Amino acid sequence: MANSTTRRGLLKGGLAVSAGLAGTKAMAAGDPAITEVQDWAQSLGEGVDARPYGSPSGFEAHVKRRNVEWLTADPVSSVNFTPLHELDGIITPNGLCFERHHAGIAEVDPGLHRLMINGLVDTPLVFTMSDLMRFPRENRVYFLECAANTGMEWRGAQLNGCQFTHGMIHNVMYTGVPLRYVLEEAGVKTAGKWILPEGADASAMTRSIPLEKALDDCLLAFKMNGEALRPEQGYPLRLVVPGWEGNMWVKWLRRIEVGDQPWHHREETSKYTDLLADGQARRFTWEMDAKSVITNPSPQAPILHGPGPTVLTGVAWSGRGSIPRVDVTIDGGMNWHQARMSGPSFDKSMHRFYYEFDWDGSPLLLQSRAHDSTGYVQPTKTQLREVRGVNSIYHNNAIQTWAIDEKGRAENVEVS
Ligand code: MTE
Numbered sequence: 297m298a299n300s301t302t303r304r305g306l307l308k309g310g311l312a313v314s315a316g317l318a319g320t321k322a323m324a325a326g327d328p329a330i331t332e333v334q335d336w337a338q339s340l341g342e343g344v345d346a347r348p349y350g351s352p353s354g355f356e357a358h359v360k361r362r363n364v365e366w367l368t369a370d371p372v373s374s375v376n377f378t379p380l381h382e383l384d385g386i387i388t389p390n391g392l393c394f395e396r397h398h399a400g401i402a403e404v405d406p407g408l409h410r411l412m413i414n415g416l417v418d419t420p421l422v423f424t425m426s427d428l429m430r431f432p433r434e435n436r437v438y439f440l441e442c443a444a445n446t447g448m449e450w451r452g453a454q455l456n457g458c459q460f461t462h463g464m465i466h467n468v469m470y471t472g473v474p475l476r477y478v479l480e481e482a483g484v485k486t487a488g489k490w491i492l493p494e495g496a497d498a499s500a501m502t503r504s505i506p507l508e509k510a511l512d513d514c515l516l517a518f519k520m521n522g523e524a525l526r527p528e529q530g531y532p533l534r535l536v537v538p539g540w541e542g543n544m545w546v547k548w549l550r551r552i553e554v555g556d557q558p559w560h561h562r563e564e565t566s567k568y569t570d571l572l573a574d575g576q577a578r579r580f581t582w583e584m585d586a587k588s589v590i591t592n593p594s595p596q597a598p599i600l601h602g603p604g605p606t607v608l609t610g611v612a613w614s615g616r617g618s619i620p621r622v623d624v625t626i627d628g629g630m631n632w633h634q635a636r637m638s639g640p641s642f643d644k645s646m647h648r649f650y651y652e653f654d655w656d657g658s659p660l661l662l663q664s665r666a667h668d669s670t671g672y673v674q675p676t677k678t679q680l681r682e683v684r685g686v687n688s689i690y691h692n693n694a695i696q697t698w699a700i701d702e703k704g705r706a707e708n709v710e711v712s
């Protein structure tokens with residue numbers, strides 16, 4: 297770490313954009329990629345009837361959700377991860393959104409799907425999908441992060457790649473009906489203070505959510521990025537709970553009960569609660585604190601081009617608002633630089649940042665630090681452990697470090 301400071305290349309990092317062209321090779325004489333007529337130019341390609349619902353180029357076959365074998369005792373109650381290092385911008389393509397199921401993917405027939413509202417309401421109601429489509433809709437972009445994202449990193453650097461350390465997140469545009477409209481239609485009784493959404497899958501997952509949140513910004517979503525929800529994301533209907541932990545976003549949503557107190561079911565007691573250093577568990581941690589990660593370079597996306605102009609990029613998000621600022625360091629925290637934000641900035645949505653610098657070929661320690669619109673700053677691992685201990689597997693939003701060696705290879709490490 298000591299030998300990675302005060303190098304000229306690092307200090308002039310902010311100016312590297314103008315040096316960009318210097319790293320580009322002059323035209324090579326006799327390059328067969330230019331001089332030869334490639335296969336794809338020698339015959340006609342497929343017609344417009346070949347791909348009625350498109351899929352990515354075969355050259356992108358490595359871009360996929362992946363799981364971790366030792367975390368996957370049985371794939372029907374497990375997780376796979378979004379390949380963050382292969383993506384750019386802020387929107388996650390539907391086919392790459394990580395999946396977390398407690399009882400596999402329910403294949404629900406939308407014609408037979410019903411949403412029931414019962415409990416402390418004036419009129420218990422049942423909606424078909426087409427009933428729901430007659431309420432006014434809204435379009436909003438939100439991240440969904442599982443509370444267990446980065447959960448394997450509490451005690452030390454463990455999984456080697458941002459897909460595995462940070463890939464339990466996706467960010468899409470939802471189309472849906474504000475939950476408030478449907479609750480107002482049923483008429484919540486004065487004693488009603490909580491809701492209990494329930495899934496139609498074999499896990500019948502339930503979570504207690506305060507009525508205040510339900511009436512604020514929750515959506516009954518049926519579209520993501522313009523198309524129908526994918527089966528793995530809860531087709532035909534899922535609850536969107538902006539900024540709050542992913543477990544509350546009940547998929548295949550079939551029922552919402554209104555009650556006067558939380559139910560304390562499995563997912564909010566033995567799971568998704570934070571065990572602290574003194575053995576006490578924190579009751580309910582709903583909002584996801586500000587967090588960021590550098591996606592490139594990273595262990596699955598090493599620097600392959602050698603010294604010279606280098607693009608560093610990553611994502612940041614906060615369950616409490618937007619991300620006006622991200623700082624990055626390439627020397628393990630000795631010098632911090634303000635990253636360049638690019639792309640739309642929405643509350644409770646992913647943000648994209650870049651930092652272009654001139655790599656001199658020596659080892660680096662890369663970190664990013666998010667600031668959210670409330671003024672909160674993403675903590676170091678040491679700061680987080682001081683408050684939370686290391687017993688939890690949930691809600692780890694600490695700063696992540698990637699070490700880069702002379703060959704541009706990256707590794708998950710910790711610096712104190
Ligand atoms: N809803 C139902 N019905 N069944 C589930 O297993 N998993 C929850 C939540 N909603 C789950 C569910 C968890 S723990 C998370 S993190 C998110 O859905 C994952 O959403 P995704 O599969 O779209 O990534």
Ligand code: CO
Binds near residue numbers: 542
């Ligand atoms: Co989860």
